Amino acid sequence: MSAPVAGTSxxxxxxxxxxxxxxxxxxxxxxxxxxNVTEAGVFGALWSEHCGYKNSKPLLRRLPTAGPRxxxxxxxxxxxxxxxxxxxxxxxxxxxxxPSAVEPVQGAATGVGGILRDIFAMGARxxxxxxxxxxxxxxxxxSRHLLAGxxxxxxxxxxxxGVPTVGGEVEVNPCYEENPLVNVMxxxxxxxxxxxxxxxxxxxxxxFYVGSKTGRDGLGGAVFASADLSExxxxxxPAVQVGDPFLEKLLLExxxxxxxxxxxxxxxxxxxxxxxxxxxxxAHRAGKGVDLFVDRVPRREEGMTPLEVMLSESQxxxxxxxxxGREGELxxxxxxxxLDAVEVGVVRDHGELRVIDRGEVVAAMPxxxxxxxxxxxxxxxxxxxxRAARERDLGGLAPVTDPSAALLELMAAPAVASKELxxxxxxxxxxxxxxxxxxxxxxxxxxxKGTRLGIAATVDCDSRYVRLDPRLGAAHAVAxxxxxxxxxxxxxxxxxxxxxxxxPTDPHVYFQLERAVEGIREACLALGTPVTGGNVSLYNxxxxxxxxxxxxxxPTVGMVGVLRDVARRATQDLKRDGDVLFLLGAGAPSLxxxxxxxxxxxxxxxxxxxxxxxxxxxxxxxxxxxxxEGVVDTAHDASVGGLAVCLAEMAxxxxxxxxxxxxxxxxxxxxxxxxxxxxxxxRVVLAVEPARAAAVEEACAAAxxxxxxxxxxxxxRLELRVAGSPAVDLPLASVAAAWRRTFAEALx
Amino acid sequence: xxxxxxxxxxxxxxxxCDADALHALGDVLGAPVRLVWHDExxxxxxxxxxxxxxxxxxxxxxxxxxxxxxxVMRAVAGFARRGGPVLGICNGFQVLTEAGLLPGQLARNRxxxxxxxxxxxxxxxxxxxxxxxxxxxxxLRLPIAHGEGAYYxxxxxxxxxxGEGRVAFRYCDPSGEVTPEANVNGSARSIAGIVNEAGNVxxxxxxxxxxxxxxxxxxxxxxxxxxxxxxxxxxxx
Numbered sequence: 009m010s011a012p013v014a015g016t017s018x019x020x021x022x023x024x025x026x027x028x029x030x031x032x033x034x035x036x037x038x039x040x041x042x043x044n045v046t047e048a049g050v051f052g053a054l055w056s057e058h059c060g061y062k063n064s065k066p067l068l069r070r071l072p073t074a075g076p077r078x079x080x081x082x083x084x085x086x087x088x089x090x091x092x093x094x095x096x097x098x099x100x101x102x103x104x105x106x107p108s109a110v111e112p113v114q115g116a117a118t119g120v121g122g123i124l125r126d127i128f129a130m131g132a133r134x135x136x137x138x139x140x141x142x143x144x145x146x147x148x149x150x151s152r153h154l155l156a157g158x159x160x161x162x163x164x165x166x167x168x169x170g171v172p173t174v175g176g177e178v179e180v181n182p183c184y185e186e187n188p189l190v191n192v193m194x195x196x197x198x199x200x201x202x203x204x205x206x207x208x209x210x211x212x213x214x215x216f217y218v219g220s221k222t223g224r225d226g227l228g229g230a231v232f233a234s235a236d237l238s239e240x241x242x243x244x245x246p247a248v249q250v251g252d253p254f255l256e257k258l259l260l261e262x263x264x265x266x267x268x269x270x271x272x273x274x275x276x277x278x279x280x281x282x283x284x285x286x287x288x289x290x291a292h293r294a295g296k297g298v299d300l301f302v303d304r305v306p307r308r309e310e311g312m313t314p315l316e317v318m319l320s321e322s323q324x325x326x327x328x329x330x331x332x333g334r335e336g337e338l339x340x341x342x343x344x345x346x347l348d349a350v351e352v353g354v355v356r357d358h359g360e361l362r363v364i365d366r367g368e369v370v371a372a373m374p375x376x377x378x379x380x381x382x383x384x385x386x387x388x389x390x391x392x393x394x395r396a397a398r399e400r401d402l403g404g405l406a407p408v409t410d411p412s413a414a415l416l417e418l419m420a421a422p423a424v425a426s427k428e429l430x431x432x433x434x435x436x437x438x439x440x441x442x443x444x445x446x447x448x449x450x451x452x453x454x455x456x457k458g459t460r461l462g463i464a465a466t467v468d469c470d471s472r473y474v475r476l477d478p479r480l481g482a483a484h485a486v487a488x489x490x491x492x493x494x495x496x497x498x499x500x501x502x503x504x505x506x507x508x509x510x511x512p513t514d515p516h517v518y519f520q521l522e523r524a525v526e527g528i529r530e531a532c533l534a535l536g537t538p539v540t541g542g543n544v545s546l547y548n549x550x551x552x553x554x555x556x557x558x559x560x561x562x563p564t565v566g567m568v569g570v571l572r573d574v575a576r577r578a579t580q581d582l583k584r585d586g587d588v589l590f591l592l593g594a595g596a597p598s599l600x601x602x603x604x605x606x607x608x609x610x611x612x613x614x615x616x617x618x619x620x621x622x623x624x625x626x627x628x629x630x631x632x633x634x635x636x637e638g639v640v641d642t643a644h645d646a647s648v649g650g651l652a653v654c655l656a657e658m659a660x661x662x663x664x665x666x667x668x669x670x671x672x673x674x675x676x677x678x679x680x681x682x683x684x685x686x687x688x689x690x691r692v693v694l695a696v697e698p699a700r701a702a703a704v705e706e707a708c709a710a711a712x713x714x715x716x717x718x719x720x721x722x723x724x725r726l727e728l729r730v731a732g733s734p735a736v737d738l739p740l741a742s743v744a745a746a747w748r749r750t751f752a753e754a755l756x
Numbered sequence: 757x758x759x760x761x762x763x764x765x766x767x768x769x770x771x772x773c774d775a776d777a778l779h780a781l782g783d784v785l786g787a788p789v790r791l792v793w794h795d796e797x798x799x800x801x802x803x804x805x806x807x808x809x810x811x812x813x814x815x816x817x818x819x820x821x822x823x824x825x826x827x828v829m830r831a832v833a834g835f836a837r838r839g840g841p842v843l844g845i846c847n848g849f850q851v852l853t854e855a856g857l858l859p860g861q862l863a864r865n866r867x868x869x870x871x872x873x874x875x876x877x878x879x880x881x882x883x884x885x886x887x888x889x890x891x892x893x894x895x896l897r898l899p900i901a902h903g904e905g906a907y908y909x910x911x912x913x914x915x916x917x918x919g920e921g922r923v924a925f926r927y928c929d930p931s932g933e934v935t936p937e938a939n940v941n942g943s944a945r946s947i948a949g950i951v952n953e954a955g956n957v958x959x960x961x962x963x964x965x966x967x968x969x970x971x972x973x974x975x976x977x978x979x980x981x982x983x984x985x986x987x988x989x990x991x992x993x
Contacts, residue, residue, distance in 0.1 A: 160869070163869070163870050164870075167811070167870055167872075167901070167903075168770070168772075168810075168811040168814065168815070169772070170772025170773070170810060170811075252814070253811070253814070254769070254770050254811060254813065254814025254815075254816070255814075257769075257770055257772065257811075258769055258770075345769070346769065431872070432869075432870075432871055432872055432873050433869050433870050433871075433872070434870070434872060435870070435872045435901040436872055437872065437899055437901060437963075437966050437972075438772055438773060438776065438809075438901065438966075439775070439776065440776045440779060440780070440965070440966050440969070440972060441972075442972065443971060443972060443973075445973075455971060455972075457779065457783075574971070575971065
């Protein structure tokens with residue numbers, strides 16, 4: 009075998025492969041010769057933003073990734089954290105934004121499929137899915153179409169595979185009209201000793217292709233995901249893959265059984281850039297080379313070129329490194345599930361990915377070069393329009409004339425409104441582990457069978473905060489995720505982040521990215537939640553008539569936590585008449601960047617609330633302690649919509665009213681609105697039986713956390729006062745109706 | 757006790773509630789259980805057979821249509837003919853109608869979408885081996901999770917089912933009223949579960965195996981699975 013003969017220069021065609029001319033020159037330098045078409049194509053895919061993180065890697069290096077609970081940090085298929093008693097949780101979030109914009113049902117479905125494979129590639133059994141979805145305003149027919157399609161796609165795939173969808177969030181804003189965001193997080197459970205990694209292992213090991221056959225679907229998906237969307241994207245429909253959850257279920261069971269029986273030395277999902285990236289990454293982690301016999305790859309289409317096979321993103325495929333001598337068992341096991349398991353490669357010490365087609369070497373590329381794309385550190389500049397919006401003086405606003413009507417409007421806002429009709433489409437109970445159902449609390453809670461442990465998970469981001477102040481907004485996303493976990497009683501353990509931004513070559517976008525990563529870093533350090541992995545989705549923008557419309561910078565934060573005793577947990581619904589309502593935390597509410605300002609004044613302006621991370625950590629610790637001691641079983645984070653919305657949600661979920669007197673919030677004509685609807689950080693509302701109220705006050709005093717009695721649960725009305733003056737008085741039924749209306753109409 | 761003296765939970769490719777059924781019957785209720793693969797042709801002599809929920813063979817054709825032709829179903833049919841208890845839950849109910857072991861069929865939900873939510877069921881039949889622990893008119897709360905759960909049969913069949921006391925459960929409101937609003941999937945005469953002529957084969961759309969542990973918020977599934985255990989353990993004694 010010899011290296012392929014250098015061809016004529018393809019530099020003029022670099023863009024076809026997703027490379028800039030300069031990157032093409034770098035390929036020539038790394039190869040020591042001109043690449044042929046196959047090599048240029050593989051380099052282009054692996055050096056795409058989607059696979060190579062060339063714009064984000066230097067920034068991501070700043071994130072804290074280590075901690076005593078981290079068993080696997082970034083760089084693998086998923087992060088893994090210890091939850092105690094020999095158990096661990098694998099978790100990761102990934103975007104499927106561009107496919108979902110073009111074909112929402114399949115785009116979202118394959119997003120679920122891909123992230124599940126990342127989880128079982130770690131040796132974990134997937135136990136939960138959460139979704140973070142963003143669309144244009146639901147008054148837009150396109151957004152309603154996308155919402156219905158995405159929900160149908162998640163539903164059809166997750167339900168059939170039999171992994172429960174247990175939580176998530178939906179945010180709407182016109183900036184997502186053309187470019188929706190579909191971020192899917194999956195969580196898996198494993199014993200420490202079951203942990204697997206994506207490696208080829210030792211020289212001589214055989215690589216097995218398992219799962220579905222390879223077709224032309226999803227060809228060039230990694231490159232597609234790394235370019236701006238436009239009208240022409242409709243023509244890219246073939247770049248969207250088609251999912252088969254039945255096959256995924258078989259693949260999942262077969263892979264887990266093969267690992268269980270000790271047949272597997274390494275394993276990796278074939279995700280973006282398919283065969284190319286899985287083999288190149290597995291070889292790179294082992295510091296080895298691979299001879300890949302591309303003609304042996306099972307195909308479902310005739311006449312595919314080696315490059316097409318190398319880049320296909322056909323779904324439901326995995327690459328396994330077999331333990332030496334167990335090859336026959338592996339093939340037989342997969343045959344029992346009716347799945348292909350074909351030996352397609354062998355590990356070599358030449359350090360190259362050699363693609364061999366019917367005995368001929370058609371590509372030979374240094375594994376290291378494939379995995380080390382050029383990285384770019386750019387100069388970020390804040391958009392002056394954003395700064396002006398942030399610094400806008402909000403003092404001149406007129407307060408709302410009717411706070412009751414304002415509350416109803418906020419309850420119906422998509423970010424607040426009940427998602428019950430979305431969750432009903434998802435099987436959230438299969439596997440019989442779901443202890444807290446979606447919509448009942450700030451985070452989902454699952455039990456770990458055979459133990460008292462519980463796992464909690466949440467996904468969060470207020471993209472309006474991030475737009476107006478990327479650093480502070482991203483830190484808020486982390487703080488809120490940790491607060492959500494704390495409100496069910498879980499100790500936050502780790503973060504997976506999904507950075508959805510526009511085109512990084514735009515200095516305004518790069519500024520957002522850089523600052524957001526800084527915000528995540530600060531908050532993760534302060535709250536002790538290392539980042540164990542994630543996904544970067546850039547180029548989330550739409551080009552229309554020469555005008556570029558980027559999405560809000562959206563660093564979605566997925567977080568997992570552990571409950572020592574799942575029986576000691578909290579949900580947000582008011583459970584007993586007469587319970588005392590407490591507000592914990594002294595975060596000063598403000599109207600900047602709030603839902604109130606957006607929905608009632610039509611403004612995306614002002615600075616997000618100040619964030620005191622030490623106060624945040626203190627409040628969260630007290631809440632977790634009170635739940636773990638069994639003092640508190642009702643807790644809810646006061647975030648979007650402020651204290652009024654928080655209290656209204658607790659009342660509606662519990663089917664009982666309340667009367668509360670909210671603390672004054674500064675003077676001025678807006679004081680009442682700030683007290684009701686102002687947003688903040690580090691604030692949690694608890695409801696406790698009167699006999700336990702003193703225990704709450706003592707615990708808060710000991711921790712130096714302010715605790716204020718707000719009022720009492722009970723009745724069938726929602727009565728809110730501000731510093732003694734009546735402000736909101738509504739029948740609970742009308743609050744509930746407003747809260748339930750939005751998604752009934754959007755999905756109806 | 758020989759290895760076959762157990763409740764056999766059948767796993768078709770694409771079944772996804774098989775592990776849940778094993779957990780509920782075995783770990784929680786303490787029954788002997790055994791997983792049976794779809795291509796087995798001999799069940800031995802199990803205590804009972806449970807066909808679990810899921811998407812057998814992907815259900816791309818019609819819920820349960822392909823699974824009904826699996827090798828194991830011939831053995832299940834033989835076991836049912838000999839009077840052995842067979843319980844089909846959700847997709848298992850669909851398999852039983854497709855296999856002709858129960859009349860009628862399950863059509864797409866009235867909402868045309870998947871529905872995962874709580875339902876209330878009014879108990880219409882009290883008899884071993886599935887509902888002996890229940891009282892007529894008792895109201896159960898169980899979860900459903902299906903896209904094709906609207907029970908359909910022609911009027912003659914429905915009349916016969918009702919006349920012979922073979923309707924086991926109907927969807928109702930929390931007070932036990934059978935109302936159109938409570939009929940979550942648009943089933944004929946609000947039927948949620950039926951038995952065969954001999955009463956030893958039952959299909960139901962709601963999931964009793966998800967509803968046996970207070971930690972998960974449900975206990976009423978114990979009535980159904982507990983009735984089955986009473987029957988098979990009495991028979992085995």
